[in-house]
Amino acid sequence: MxxxxxxxxxxxxxxxxxxxxxxxxxxxxxxxxxxxxxxxxxxxxxxxxxxxxxxxxxxxxxxxxxxxxxxxxxxxxxxxxxxxxxxxxxxxxxxxxxxxxxxxxxxxxxxxxxxxxxxxxxxxxxxxxxxxxxxxxxxxxxxxxxxxxxxxxxxxxxxxxxxxxxDDGWRRLPDLIEEAVSANDAVLADFAAGALASGSVDVVASAAQQTTAEAAALLLREGPLVPATAYGTRSYLHGPMDSAGADTAHLVIGDARELALARQLLEKPTAVLTVTDGTGVVPSGAVSVTVPTGLTGPQRALVEVCVLQALVSHTAAARGNPVDEIAFTREDTKIAALAEL
Structure with missing residues (x-):
């Protein structure tokens, strides 16, 4: 070990x-x-x-x-x-x-x-x-x-x-992250206290924003111990979305096609949080947070992850599962020297 x-x-x-x-x-x-x-x-x-x-x-x-x-x-x-x-x-x-x-x-x-x-x-x-x-x-x-x-x-x-x-956008990113985290915090706290206080979460993103989906799902699992699964939008449309219901909340990250997915999901009794750049129309019934426009896909994903870190914090408080509490002692994942291989 x-x-x-x-x-x-x-x-x-x-x-x-x-x-x-x-x-x-x-x-x-x-x-x-x-x-x-x-x-x-x-x-x-x-x-x-x-x-x-x-x-x-x-x-x-x-x-x-x-x-x-x-x-x-x-x-x-x-x-x-x-x-x-x-x-x-x-x-x-x-x-x-x-x-x-x-x-x-x-x-x-x-x-x-x-x-x-x-x-x-x-x-x-x-x-x-x-x-x-x-x-x-x-x-x-x-x-x-x-x-x-x-x-x-x-x-x-x-x-x-x-x-x-x-790309020049990286120089602006620290300021943009601070602004986006502050602007969206209250909405994320409310969503966590309601929709994420129990149950599981599906995290769905466009292909360009797939880092956001995978990182957010892992944060929710490792931190507040939420059963969370990441999907690409197109894969989610081909079957996984069919189990949508009251026991599963949804984080939907992207733009036009993702907003269309949010509208479809809201046909069922489920909670939906959209993460967009604010240029599309968020469907009635969805909760929304926004990130800046004019970024490359990788830059935007980093802003989104930092914003959703706040959701992890609020969800941990809602569930009473401290983020820093260790669930398992990891075996055979980290090494001290190459000789261990």
Missing amino acids: SAAPMYGYGYEEGRRAEVAALREVVAAMPGRTHLWPAGRPRVLLAGIGASHAALASPLYALRAAGLDVARTDCSDHPVAIGDVELVVALSQSGRSRETADLVTRFRAAGVDTLAVTNADTGPLREAAGAALTLGGFPDSRVSTVGFVVTYAALGMLADEAATGRI
Whole structure:
């Protein structure tokens, strides 16, 4: 069993610290994006848990730009196969067993490997051929700071790979996050006290915002212990939505098609919270929060995750399940050294 990790922050402390950490990372990133070499026809994005969720929206943006990119949770690659030319591995702690193991195998097979991690030292950095480390910011057990900084770094690397430059929106993002969290907090508190005080949650998002759905569902499970499941909108339409009812609330994240889904769900006795950029018409009966317009998909997803972190806080209070309380002692998930593989 690996030693239990030590955390520098509780969840609420982490939420208060994450925007300042984001400012530091955004300021430091120019000049570091060369670590993702240009011209790679086949890239594999690798991560597990919250890091796997963080890969989803950058993956969509890279594919939309015409790049050949895939995503893995590391456990589905028992050997280094395929025509992969670069593995970009994300891990907040730098100690995820599956991620370090995958990077070790691909590097041994001659594939270039890049680790993106909050940790300055650790097994993943040792395993990878190159590493982008972000300063070892203190984090919380249910990740706040670590998720934000590693996700932002990956998003800016993806900008460079897709367009040759970091999008200017990242510099504005810390201020936009603070504004969006403050503006939506009261609505989220009311929704948590009512619809999320019991039962389960389906979290549904457009493909471009899939990071939001996966990260929010994981936060709700790890924090207030809510049975929560993430779906892409199109997959949700093909059957999973049919069980909608009073025992399952819905978070619906996106724009026109997601608002249409919200209207459909409200035909049943269920609670719906929409997360949009405010340009569409929210159906009567839905609760709504908004995020800024004019952002790239990955930038918008980070704002959405930070806004929904507040929903996690309020849901924990409504259910009486403290976010920082540990449900299980993790076995065999984090490693101290590569020798443990």
